Each structure stands twice: as C-alpha cells, then as structure tokens.
Amino acid sequence: MNEGTIFSVCNVTFSYGRHRVLHDINLEVKKGEVVGIIGPNGAGKSTLLKLLAGYLIPDEGSITFLGRDLKDYDKRELARHMATLPQTLDTPFSYNVEEFIIMGRYPHFHKRFLYGDEEKRFVVGIMETMNMNTLLGRQLQTLSEGERQKVYLAQCIAQDPGVLLLDEPVSHLDIKHQMHTLEILENLHNEGLTILMVLHDLNLTSEFCSRVVLISNGSVYADGEPQTTLTFQNIEGVYDTVVIVKENPLSKKPYIIPVSKKYLKKQ
Amino acid sequence: MNALIVRNQKLKLSARRSLLVAFYSLLPAPYSLLLTAYSLLFLLCPLISYSYERVISLSPQITESIYLLGAGEKLIGVTELCKRPKEAAKKERIGTPLRPDIEKIVSLRPDLILGTREGNPPLAMERLKRFGMKVHYFVRPKTLNDLLGNFLILSHLLMKDEIGERIVSNVKNSLDEIKTGERYRVLWQVGADPLIVASDTSFTNDIIRIAGGINIVETEMPYPRMNIEEVMVKGPQIIVLMDMGYNIELEMKQWRKYLKDARFVVMDSYIVGSPTPVSFLEAVNKLAEALKDK
Amino acid sequence: MQRDEGRGTRDDKNNSDLKTHHSPLTTHHSKTVLTFVILSCLLLASIILSLSYGKNVYVTFNSFFADEGFGLVLRKIRVPRTVIAFLVGGSLGICGVTLQSILRNPLAEPYTLGISGGASLGVTLSTVLGMQNYLGMYGNPLMGFIGAMFSVFIVYVLSRRKLFDPNSMVLFGIVVSLVFSSFVFFLFSILDPDRMQITLMWLMGDLSSLDISLVYAYIPMFLLPALVLFLFVKELDILTLGSEKAQYLGVDPPKMYKVLFLLTSILTGLCVSASGIIGFVGLIVPHLLRNIIGASHTLLLISSYIGGAFFLIMSDVFSRYLLYPVELPVGVVTGILGGFILLFLVVRKT
Numbered sequence: 001m002n003e004g005t006i007f008s009v010c011n012v013t014f015s016y017g018r019h020r021v022l023h024d025i026n027l028e029v030k031k032g033e034v035v036g037i038i039g040p041n042g043a044g045k046s047t048l049l050k051l052l053a054g055y056l057i058p059d060e061g062s063i064t065f066l067g068r069d070l071k072d073y074d075k076r077e078l079a080r081h082m083a084t085l086p087q088t089l090d091t092p093f094s095y096n097v098e099e100f101i102i103m104g105r106y107p108h109f110h111k112r113f114l115y116g117d118e119e120k121r122f123v124v125g126i127m128e129t130m131n132m133n134t135l136l137g138r139q140l141q142t143l144s145e146g147e148r149q150k151v152y153l154a155q156c157i158a159q160d161p162g163v164l165l166l167d168e169p170v171s172h173l174d175i176k177h178q179m180h181t182l183e184i185l186e187n188l189h190n191e192g193l194t195i196l197m198v199l200h201d202l203n204l205t206s207e208f209c210s211r212v213v214l215i216s217n218g219s220v221y222a223d224g225e226p227q228t229t230l231t232f233q234n235i236e237g238v239y240d241t242v243v244i245v246k247e248n249p250l251s252k253k254p255y256i257i258p259v260s261k262k263y264l265k266k267q
Numbered sequence: 268m269n270a271l272i273v274r275n276q277k278l279k280l281s282a283r284r285s286l287l288v289a290f291y292s293l294l295p296a297p298y299s300l301l302l303t304a305y306s307l308l309f310l311l312c313p314l315i316s317y318s319y320e321r322v323i324s325l326s327p328q329i330t331e332s333i334y335l336l337g338a339g340e341k342l343i344g345v346t347e348l349c350k351r352p353k354e355a356a357k358k359e360r361i362g363t364p365l366r367p368d369i370e371k372i373v374s375l376r377p378d379l380i381l382g383t384r385e386g387n388p389p390l391a392m393e394r395l396k397r398f399g400m401k402v403h404y405f406v407r408p409k410t411l412n413d414l415l416g417n418f419l420i421l422s423h424l425l426m427k428d429e430i431g432e433r434i435v436s437n438v439k440n441s442l443d444e445i446k447t448g449e450r451y452r453v454l455w456q457v458g459a460d461p462l463i464v465a466s467d468t469s470f471t472n473d474i475i476r477i478a479g480g481i482n483i484v485e486t487e488m489p490y491p492r493m494n495i496e497e498v499m500v501k502g503p504q505i506i507v508l509m510d511m512g513y514n515i516e517l518e519m520k521q522w523r524k525y526l527k528d529a530r531f532v533v534m535d536s537y538i539v540g541s542p543t544p545v546s547f548l549e550a551v552n553k554l555a556e557a558l559k560d561k
Numbered sequence: 562m563q564r565d566e567g568r569g570t571r572d573d574k575n576n577s578d579l580k581t582h583h584s585p586l587t588t589h590h591s592k593t594v595l596t597f598v599i600l601s602c603l604l605l606a607s608i609i610l611s612l613s614y615g616k617n618v619y620v621t622f623n624s625f626f627a628d629e630g631f632g633l634v635l636r637k638i639r640v641p642r643t644v645i646a647f648l649v650g651g652s653l654g655i656c657g658v659t660l661q662s663i664l665r666n667p668l669a670e671p672y673t674l675g676i677s678g679g680a681s682l683g684v685t686l687s688t689v690l691g692m693q694n695y696l697g698m699y700g701n702p703l704m705g706f707i708g709a710m711f712s713v714f715i716v717y718v719l720s721r722r723k724l725f726d727p728n729s730m731v732l733f734g735i736v737v738s739l740v741f742s743s744f745v746f747f748l749f750s751i752l753d754p755d756r757m758q759i760t761l762m763w764l765m766g767d768l769s770s771l772d773i774s775l776v777y778a779y780i781p782m783f784l785l786p787a788l789v790l791f792l793f794v795k796e797l798d799i800l801t802l803g804s805e806k807a808q809y810l811g812v813d814p815p816k817m818y819k820v821l822f823l824l825t826s827i828l829t830g831l832c833v834s835a836s837g838i839i840g841f842v843g844l845i846v847p848h849l850l851r852n853i854i855g856a857s858h859t860l861l862l863i864s865s866y867i868g869g870a871f872f873l874i875m876s877d878v879f880s881r882y883l884l885y886p887v888e889l890p891v892g893v894v895t896g897i898l899g900g901f902i903l904l905f906l907v908v909r910k911t
Contacts, residue, residue, distance in 0.1 A: 055809070075808055084806075091665065091801045092665055093665075094855060103802075106810050106811050114794070484886070491888075492762065492887060496638055514697075517693055
C-alpha cells in the first residue's frame with residue numbers, strides 16, 4: 001500500500017441480519033480518483049458506501065482508510081478527512097442556509113462555545129465559490145430540490161475534507177441541476193478532492209467518473225475505467241437489459257443507449 | 268325538613284290502613300271472610316319486615332351512629348374504614364364505601380342496607396336493589412340540622428326512636444349552652460401542599476360558627492384550594508389542623524413562620540368525612556375550649 | 562489536505578466582499594437580538610407582576626425589608642414562588658427543545674421520556690409511608706425526585722441495547738411511565754381517599770408548597786444541568802439531521818443521546834419533584850419559538866429558557882389571582898392557555 005491509497009477494502013462481507021448484502025469485496029481507491037459505484041437496485045451500493053463512510057462495520061474483512069483501520073478512527077477525526085452525503089437528508093426544522101452550512105465546521109471546531117467569525121467567513125467563502133450568493137439568508141425549506149442539494153453539498157465542503165462520499169447525489173434532480181452539481185464536483189476534484197459516488201444514471205457516470213465499479217448481487221462485477229467497464233456485455237449481464245454502447249462524440253466516453261423490446265422483435 | 272319526611276312516611280301507612288278498612292266494610296259476607304284471611308297475611312308481613320334485624324352499613328358514620336343508638340347487635344356487616352367504635356372491628360367486613368363487595372353483601376342476607384348518596388357508588392347500590400335488597404340512602408348533611416335529621420331517620424328505621432330523640436335533644440341542649448363571646452378568626456385546614464381549607468359554605472363551618480368562631484374563608488366552594496396570601500392578610504387566630512394525610516407538626520412549624528400568635532387545634536378527620544351528632548358535639552366543644560383559652 | 566492553497570485565495574477574496582455584502586448573518590443577528598430583548602422585557606415584567614400584584618411597584622420595593630405585613634408576604638411567599646416558577650418554567654422550556662431536537666419531532670415534550678409516572682409514584686409513596694415524619698418538608702420533593710430518577714434508570718438500562726436510539730427511548734419511557742402510573746392508581750384504590758385526594762391535587766401542579774430554604778437548595782440544582790445543556794448547542798443542531806448524518810459530521814450519536822437524555826431527565830425530575838406535573842410549557846414554548854426564531858439552537862435554547870420562565874410565571878399569576886382567594890392548580894392554567902395557543906397555531910397552518 002503506497003502513499004496515494006485512500007481506501008483499501010479487503011475481503012469485506014456484510015449482512016443485514018440474516019440477509020447477506022455484500023460478499024468478499026476487494027477494492028482500492030487512490031487519491032484523486034472519481035469513482036462511480038453503479039449497479040441494479042438492491043445490489044449493495046448504498047451499503048458499500050456506508051461501510052466506506054464508517055457508519056457500518058463489516059462482518060468479515062477490513063477497511064483501511066489512509067493507512068489506518070477505519071474502525072479505529074474517532075468520529076470527529078474521520079469527519080475532518082471525509083464528508084458523506086447520504087441519500088436522504090431531511091430535518092423537520094427550518095434552518096437558514098448559513099446556519100446549515102456552518103454545521104460542517106463542527107469537526108474542526110474545538111473548545112469554544114459558539115462558532116466565531118472565522119467559521120462564518122468560511123461559509124460565505126464556500127457559498128461564493130459554489131455560486132450560491134442568491135441563497136444567502138434563505139430558509140432551507142423554501143428552496144427547490146436542486147438548490148437544497150447544493151446547500152447539502154456546501155455543508156460537506158465546509159468540513160474541508162480530502163474525500164467526499166455521495167449516495168445518489170443527483171438522482172432526484174432535473175437535468176440542469178444534475179449537470180450543475182456534477183460540474184461543481186468536477187471543480188472540486190480538480191482542486192484535489194477524491195470522490196466516490198453511488199450513481200444511477202450510466203451516462204452521467206461515464207461522463208464524470210474516472211473509474212467505474214459495477215456491483216451486482218453483492219460482489220464486484222467489474223472495476224476499471226468507463227471504457228472497459230461500461231461495455232454492453234457487462235451492462236446486459238448485470239442489468240438484464242439490451243443496450244447499445246456508442247462513443248460520446250465530445251468526450252469520447254462510452255454512451256449507453258437502452259434498447260426497447262419492440263425494436264428487438266423486428267430483428 | 269327531615270322530620271317532615273319521617274312524618275310523611277307515618278302518614279302514608281295510616282292512610283293505607285284506613286282505606287283498607289273502608290273497602291273491607293263495604294264487602295258482602297263470604298268475600299269479607301276470604302279477604303280477612305288474606306289481609307291478615309299481608310298485614311303481618313310489613314309488620315315483620317318493618318323491624319330490620321340484619322343491617323349492613325356502607326359508611327363509617329352510619330356504623331358509629333348505629334352503635335350510638337344501641338342497635339349494634341343488628342349490624343351484620345361494615346366497611347373496612349369503619350373503625351369507630353372499637354366493637355365495629357369485630358363485625359364482618361364487606362369492602363370499602365367506594366368498592367362494596369356485592370357478593371359478600373348478598374351472601375349475608377341483609378334486610379336493610381344503609382348507604383350515602385355521595386359516599387357509595389350509585390351503580391353498586393342499584394345492583395343491590397335489583398337483588399331485592401332494601402337500600403336506604405342518606406344525603407350528605409350540609410348543616411347541623413341535616414345531620415340531626417339523618418340521625419332521626421336512622422333511629423326510626425332501627426326502631427330506636429326514643430334513644431335517637433334523646434341523643435339529639437341532648438346534643439342540641441349542650442350546643443345551646445355554649446356561650447360565645449367575641450368571635451375569633453378561624454382557619455380550618457383540610458389539606459396541605461396545596462393548601463385546602465373548609466370555607467363558610469362547608470358543613471364544617473357549622474362547627475366553627477357554633478363554637479364561637481368566624482371562618483376567614485368566604486367562598487362559594489366548600490373546600491377550595493386557598494392562596495396563602497389571603498390567609499396571611501386575614502390573620503387567623505386559631506388554625507384547625509386535621510389528621511388527613513399531611514404532617515401536623517410540619518404544618519404548625521410552617522404556619523408559625525408567618526403567624527406568630529396563632530394557636531392550633533388538632534381534630535380527628537372523621538369530623539369532615541363521617542360526622543355523627545355526638546362527634547359533632549365533641550368537635551364543637553374542643554374548638555370552643557381552644558377559643559375560650561384565648 | 563492539498564486543497565489548502567485553494568482555501569487561502571478564497572478567503573482573501575471574501576474579506577472585502579464581507580463588507581459590501583449585507584451579510585444575512587448580521588440581519589439574522591439583529592432580528593434575534595430584537596426577539597431576545599422583547600422576551601427579556603416580558604420576563605422582567607412578569608417577575609415584577611408576580612411580586613407586586615395588588616400593590617404598586619414602589620410600595621413593593623420598599624416593603625422588601627419590612628419585617629411584617631406585605632414584606633413578609635413578599636419574602637416568604639411571593640419570592641420563593643416566583644423563583645421556582647422561573648427555574649421550573651425555564652427548565653421545562655429547554656428540556657422541550659432538547660427532546661424535540663433529539664426526537665426530530667416538533668411535538669415532543671419533556672414528559673415524553675416517561676418521568677411523570679415515576680415521580681407520581683414517588684410522591685404517592687411518600688404520602689403513604691408518611692415520609693414527612695422523617696424528612697420534614699423535604700419528604701415529598703425528595704421522594705418525587707427519587708421516583709423520577711428510578712424510572713429514568715430503568716429506561717436507560719433498556720435503551721442501552723438499542724444504542725439510545727431516540728424512538729426506542731420514547732417507547733420505553735411511555736411503557737415505564739404507564740407501569741408506574743398503574744402502581745399509583747393501585748395505591749389510590751386501596752388507601753384512604755382523603756389522603757389520596759391531596760396527592761392528586763399536587764400532581765396537577767403546585768408552586769406554593771416550597772419553603773424559601775428549599776428554594777435556595779433548588780437554585781444550583783436547577784441551574785447546573787441547564788448550563789451544561791447550553792454547552793451542547795452545536796451538537797443539538799447536528800442531531801436534528803438524524804443519527805446517520807450526525808455521525809458523518811463528527812458527532813457520536815449514542816454518546817450524545819445518552820448525555821442529553823440524562824440531563825433532561827434530571828432537570829425534568831427536579832421540576833416534577835418541586836412542583837408536580839405542569840404540562841404544555843415544554844411543548845408550546847419551544848414549538849412557538851422555533852417558528853419565530855428558527856431552529857438554530859444557539860438562540861433557541863436561551864430563548865426557550867426565558868420564554869418558558871415567562872410563560873410559567875404568568876400562568877402562576879393567573880392561577881393565583883383569577884379567582885382570588887381560591888387558587889387554581891397551575892397545571893390547569895398552563896394546560897388551558899397552552900391548549901388554546903396550540904389550537905390557534907394548528908388552525909393557522911391549515
């Protein structure tokens with residue numbers, strides 16, 4: 001294991017009660033990668049992310065983060081290195097945007113009673129970078145889905161992490177906000193952030209990820225660059241759907257076209 | 268008022284009798300003989316059941332009153348709370364006033380069950396009636412006269428009229444003999460934490476009034492929860508404390524902090540809950556003594 | 562992290578922006594300062610009213626040191642009562658906020674964790690066993706507190722297995738409270754109704770029963786857990802996001818739930834032991850203030866303390882003087898007032 005390894009997952013198995021979700025997972029994530037974790041519903045993607053985030057503990061095997069066993073990390077220390085955005089995040093109470101984002105400073109905040117000006121400046125800075133100035137002073141509940149997702153992301157960024165874990169960050173957004181969010185993530189990646197995200201859309205995965213991990217029935221089916229992982233054989237084998245894979249003219253990345261059954265008959 | 272009820276009951280009976288006699292005299296001979304035979308039977312029955320020999324009391328004050336009337340041997344069942352007089356402890360227990368043991372009562376085959384409208388659950392009483400039991404209700408007394416009236420009715424039911432009337436007139440005379448001088452301010456404390464008192468509209472107030480005191484609490488409610496400030500403003504000279512679940516020494520200590528000159532009288536909690544004419548008199552005397560010593 | 566270079570430039574860029582921006586952090590600031598000032602004024606007014614009702618303020622101040630008459634009333638009756646109303650009201654307020662945040666439910670309130678059953682049993686046992694004979698005026702409050710802490714202990718032990726998951730804690734709390742309440746009713750049914758009547762009335766809320774020396778003892782006991790609770794303002798914010806996200810932000814949920822649960826239990830137990838069960842304060846005040854001030858606990862917590870103290874002192878004034886000289890149980894007044902306010906809020910929402 002060398003300096004650039006963020007995660008090292010060895011022979012990890014995990015079950016929810018008697019139901020085995022993940023089996024013998026081996027994975028290595030290096031610094032600076034943008035990893036997309038994809039697979040059918042119920043394959044174990046979210047579970048894998050939760051294991052990597054330290055929320056769940058594997059039944060067998062081990063996960064190493066930055067050279068140390070993940071279990072050994074104090075929660076606060078871990079939060080300084082890693083920020084995780086779960087699939088659903090809701091609070092029945094109405095915070096305004098700054099109050100919400102400043103919570104991300106908690107892992108770095110020591111001993112004092114209330115957040116100070118330094119933290120507040122940090123928050124304003126993040127909002128500036130992410131082009132969120134229009135959201136200043138707004139209540140979280142009055143925002144649209146896309147705007148709220150930005151705020152959640154900003155809170156993660158406020159943790160000043162080196163690694164970002166996201167569980168389906170764009171699944172419920174419209175195409176504008178999908179692209180927007182992923183572009184923000186791309187910028188962050190260019191600044192040195194390592195990103196792991198569970199995604200649903202194969203094409204977005206192809207566009208924005210440097211590496212794709214395809215999970216099926218609790219094991220890693222394929223793992224590599226989009227060109228090698230997103231082949232029609234892999235996709236049909238895992239999703240049981242006929243697809244045509246072409247090349248995106250602009251990015252040269254794989255472009256997946258699902259084929260409806262009515263066209264198959266004609267052949 | 269209760270004397271009227273007693274008289275009415277007597278009148279009803281005599282009216283019934285005279286009607287029967289009139290009807291009887293107008294009948295032709297053979298029928299009148301038949302009727303005589305039947306009538307004798309019917310006339311004898313009320314006479315027999317008119318004397319109640321198996322009595323159950325569902326209230327401590329009724330139990331105590333029965334013993335005062337010398338009818339203790341007629342009692343076949345009392346409640347758990349009937350502790351006065353001591354002889355009552357030997358009687359069969361039939362539950363509490365709020366939860367009478369219906370089955371046990373029925374199994375004892377009483378011919379009269381005595382209870383109070385407020386102290387006994389009406390549903391239980393109705394069930395007993397449906398079993399064919401004779402049940403008599405007393406109404407909670409609001410004044411001394413109510414109390415004495417109840418006592419007289421009880422004495423009539425148990426055929427101890429003379430004793431009853433004697434006791435009542437003795438009590439009345441003794442009460443009349445109490446001379447009252449200047450009226451002293453009295454606070455009658457029923458509960459502590461929160462402070463609950465007997466006001467001038469309560470039954471207990473009659474004790475205060477006859478003993479020569481004046482209640483400092485004047486409200487519509489008989490047993491209100493009282494603001495301590497009012498007590499301090501009115502400054503009672505006598506505070507009556509009762510054995511009702513709060514600690515008496517503690518209360519005395521607390522009161523002395525605000526009212527240095529107050530004097531205390533301790534009363535039995537029976538007075539408020541289950542008074543008889545005799546216990547009423549005892550209470551009045553006790554209070555009057557305390558007032559006199561001032 | 563390699564991104565530090567990026568961080569630096571971002572900061573410089575914003576220092577100047579901060580001045581040109583009418584930062585909503587500052588407008589938010591002024592709105593809350595205003596609310597704060599209003600609440601504090603209301604509280605002060607209610608304290609003055611509670612102390613000087615019926616007389617004018619000047620006379621009140623002068624009488625403070627008089628040896629008898631109104632001075633005595635003031636020192637021995639009104640001051641302890643107002644102090645306790647302040648402490649209990651404030652504590653119920655912040656306990657309400659804490660529980661609403663932990664349970665992520667704006668309708669939670671301090672008794673949700675099941676304190677009331679245990680405290681009732683404690684007080685009833687105290688009456689039955691005649692604890693006042695041994696412990697004097699400390700009898701009932703002490704037994705009430707012990708009863709409350711006993712039920713807390715049971716809920717704690719049961720919750721451990723579930724890692725103090727808040728929803729499980731509520732369930733355990735309700736069950737434990739019900740079981741204890743059944744014992745109380747059992748005692749009621751077999752014992753002298755007169756004695757039980759008194760316990761029943763106390764359980765409806767009574768601020769009058771405490772002696773001034775007891776009040777002095779209570780002051781630090783109430784203030785200490787409250788101050789500790791204030792230290793967890795940041796964690797409370799994060800816990801409203803749910804236990805998973807809270808963990809991702811560096812908070813340890815089981816440990817936090819345990820600590821907060823303990824603090825609120827102690828405070829609520831103290832409240833019940835001092836003054837019986839006074840409902841609605843812990844529900845209405847946080848609920849209302851959340852709508853006005855927002856959910857950030859830095860302001861919400863202290864405002865709830867002040868708001869709760871104000872609400873209870875005013876309710877106490879009503880209970881004392883509405884039907885003078887008859888006194889209403891203060892729990893009844895908070896119930897009616899609180900009920901109307903809640904109704905009004907619900908109707909307005911729909």
